[in-house]
Amino acid sequence: MEAAIAVQRFHYSSPCIDWRNFEGKPRGSLRYYSHRIKENKRLIIADLQPDKRRRDHRQRSVSDKNSSALLETGELLHSPFDEEVVLKRKAEEVKPYINGRSMYLVGMMGSGKTTVGKIMAKALGYTFFDCDTLIEESMNGTSVAEIFEHFGEGVFREKETEALKKLSLMYHQVVVSTGGGAVIRPINWKYMHKGISIWLDVPLEALAQRIAAVGTNSRPLLHDDKSGDPYTVALNRLSTIWEARGEAYANASARVSLENITSKLGYRNVSDLTPIDIAIEAFEQVQSFLNKEDGF
Ligand code: S3P
Numbered sequence: 001m002e003a004a005i006a007v008q009r010f011h012y013s014s015p016c017i018d019w020r021n022f023e024g025k026p027r028g029s030l031r032y033y034s035h036r037i038k039e040n041k042r043l044i045i046a047d048l049q050p051d052k053r054r055r056d057h058r059q060r061s062v063s064d065k066n067s068s069a070l071l072e073t074g075e076l077l078h079s080p081f082d083e084e085v086v087l088k089r090k091a092e093e094v095k096p097y098i099n100g101r102s103m104y105l106v107g108m109m110g111s112g113k114t115t116v117g118k119i120m121a122k123a124l125g126y127t128f129f130d131c132d133t134l135i136e137e138s139m140n141g142t143s144v145a146e147i148f149e150h151f152g153e154g155v156f157r158e159k160e161t162e163a164l165k166k167l168s169l170m171y172h173q174v175v176v177s178t179g180g181g182a183v184i185r186p187i188n189w190k191y192m193h194k195g196i197s198i199w200l201d202v203p204l205e206a207l208a209q210r211i212a213a214v215g216t217n218s219r220p221l222l223h224d225d226k227s228g229d230p231y232t233v234a235l236n237r238l239s240t241i242w243e244a245r246g247e248a249y250a251n252a253s254a255r256v257s258l259e260n261i262t263s264k265l266g267y268r269n270v271s272d273l274t275p276i277d278i279a280i281e282a283f284e285q286v287q288s289f290l291n292k293e294d295g296f
Pocket residue numbers: 029107108109110132144178179180181182218219220221
């Protein structure tokens with residue numbers, strides 16, 4: 001019996017909800033990578049200690065006036081359910097001020113836009129769209145990698161702009177995950193600024209780890225260089241891409257820094273964050289953007 005309780009607590013209090021939770025796009029981004037299994041085991045053992053990290057998380061949530069009822073839930077409820085409740089309340093709190101505007105998630109390849117976007121859409125009761133998927137559909141199911149290969153990046157970028165234009169003109173109440181390069185064309189910002197844009201700012205090292213783990217098949221811009229180990233190759237490519245477009249991400253209405261959330265929640269590493277942690281922070285940053293917009 002005690003063992004069963006211990007196992008259950010293990011399950012609920014583990015801090016290791018990691019990139020596994022980032023299911024990514026159907027075409028295979030953000031899949032789980034095996035070396036984290038070993039790390040997870042280590043962290044789960046360490047987590048036999050009282051679960052400070054989850055308490056920190058709840059601390060943040062209870063500091064929020066509207067989530068104060070969670071304080072009443074006591075020490076034992078350290079379950080992912082807590083996070084979902086906080087997320088839902090945060091979404092409900094922000095929703096009236098968003099006023100039906102759409103949300104555009106921007107960020108480098110592998111930053112979790114699709115996973116976080118789906119969570120945000122669900123919490124708001126909005127519809128989710130993945131821009132790359134729309135482009136693939138508009139080309140009769142041709143994959144992004146094939147579009148790059150057979151038609152070139154220019155055609156892909158045209159299709160990307162068309163998709164953003166359509167989304168911004170025809171839809172409200174949608175959450176859109178954009179491709180990492182959507183930020184480089186000023187015209188795309190014209191469309192995205194019809195809604196609220198949110199930049200998922202993830203350290204390049206974390207992106208490189210994730211990309212090295214899932215491979216670069218679906219990401220043609222990372223294909224070129226095959227020399228060296230996958231992590232170093234990915235980091236080098238990402239650094240070059242970042243130099244060219246880092247500044248463009250800063251056009252977004254709100255910035256969600258994974259490093260900031262990590263230190264705010266007292267976590268060890270950005271890869272310890274759950275997608276829900278990130279979605280909650282995204283709503284908080286949207287809220288502060290809207291406050292500023294309203295001149296508060
Ligand atoms: C790209 C990112 C990809 C995809 C295409 C180009 C980029 O999307 O749009 O391969 O230029 O950074 P993700 O950011 O979803 O991987």
